[in-house]
């Protein structure tokens with residue numbers, strides 16, 4: 001299959017959704033799936049699915065559909081789910097604790113293997129199975145453990161400084177749960193997850209749009 005470097009971001013965002021459903025089909029003993037079946041299950045129209053898959057050279061066969069196992073293995077590799085990815089968590093407050101408790105490993109090959117905080121009460125302890133290190137050790141630990149991806153759950157006031165240190169630690173990606181937009185060099189990818197914002201948007205949509213406007 002082709003290189004995955006140039007696929008549109010919208011396609012990339014759908015990959016985990018496809019992957020999850022393909023795994024489900026595989027566990028259910030299904031060998032093949034049509035784009036129409038997939039479409040109904042993952043709520044993406046079948047033309048979009050065909051276009052998404054064509055970026056990977058997975059064209060499907062007329063009257064046969066897609067080979068579930070092939071596609072599942074391919075997505076697994078593409079999403080780096082064929083090997084365990086260690087990620088770190090910075091800021092073990094309420095949200096940080098919730099993330100530490102969340103079992104990323106259950107359905108996906110990811111786990112939080114290190115956490116960092118300034119709070120002396122928890123530094124040096126193990127929280128939900130994850131060691132908490134002092135912030136002073138962050139750059140060294142991240143490099144040593146070859147951790148490229150971190151989740152940032154520090155208070156807003158501490159976010160930019162933490163991000164600066166993460167850049168020093170040469171991380172490649174930051175899942176930013178703080179409400180501020182952190183500044184990092186272009187080679188570091190930031191994904192913002194602002195839960196309050198999402199909730200506000202949902203409330204606004206419910207108040208202002210009818211459900212049949214959903215996709216527009």
Ligand code: ATP
Pocket residue numbers: 090091092093094095096116117118119135153154155156158162
């Ligand atoms: P949350 O925002 O996750 O609900 P909280 O309200 O429990 O958290 P916050 O004050 O937001 O607490 O702090 C989150 C965590 O970040 C705490 O464990 C705190 O000790 C830690 N923290 C605060 N400042 C820093 C910093 N500069 N570097 C790293 N961790 C920090």
